[in-house]
Amino acid sequence: MILSTVYAVTRRLLSLPALLLRRDVSKDAELLVLRHENTVLRRHVPRMHYEPADRLWFAALAHLIPRHRWAQVFPMTPATLLAWHRKLVAKKWDHSQRRRPGRPPTASAVKAVVLRVAAENPGWGHRRIHGELTRLGHKMAASTVWNILNRAGINPAPRRTGPTWKQFLQAQAEHIVAVDFLHVDTINLKRIYALVMLEHGTRRAHLLGVTAHPTGPWTTQAARNFLMNTDRNTENRKFLIRDRAGQFTDAFDAVFADTGLRVLKSPPQAPKANAHCERFIGTLRRELLDRTLILNERHLHRTLTRYLEHYNEYRPHRALNQLCPSQAEAGPPRPIDLAERRVQRTAVLGGLINQYQIAS
Structure with a gap:
């Protein structure tokens, strides 16, 4: 009874301002409801946990409300609200996460250039490489060049090893010839050996001889026969x-030494030291020997001779800009329009290999 009377009186008191200010009464009532709801929630939840977005919203709205009203409006103390605002301001002007301490890192493209120059010039130290980059217009400290080389495991220039076999072969290609043996098993499982030579500069290949018993005297005589019968300039x-x-005996070396050639012995079990000749032998096997059956020494000699004619006169080489050795020596062919010409095919070695040429 008493509670009902209090409620009736309270409602009549609240209805009086509603009559006077009808436009704002609805908004003010809503605010009173929200405030009372906050009071009830505080009684049930002693400590509230706010997300960063909640703190941002409260801190932003605090500028629109007088400070003396904060205790009645916000569900936290004014000190907490000010602390959140200070953190927002500090985070806005904090650039520590946007940059790394110390010098900026060297670009990967610049590191690649430094390592490339060091690989192409084994005798250059970090000071010489730094000078080359400075001459090109790129400014960087010499210590940065040293750090790049050191992290890549490249020793200082005075203690670096000499040029690798790959660098030596590329630099001296036009002055190098290489010889090696290859073996072929005949149809009756008899093993035959062939001695071949390759000119690095022109990629022209030669057959020095075929035998089932490659002894030292035979190898020496094969070298003599080749030098007597060849018309190639060895100067x-x-x-x-x-x-x-x-x-390969001392007599074999002496035959070529008489023509002015210096014999270089490759290290044991190092095929990269004679890489071009090894690759030529691999080409022989892939294109010829793995696709045919050899009867005897005479058959192998005739087959290799015919293939080497194709290899020197018709087979293109990437090292020669897709020209064959004979074209590389005489000059590239005159450009033509294949739409206006007829291409003729010639079968070699019973159709095992095909050659193409412009029909006359």
């Missing part, structure tokens, strides 16, 4: 690369 040749097989 530009300076080096002959061979492995350490027992068939």
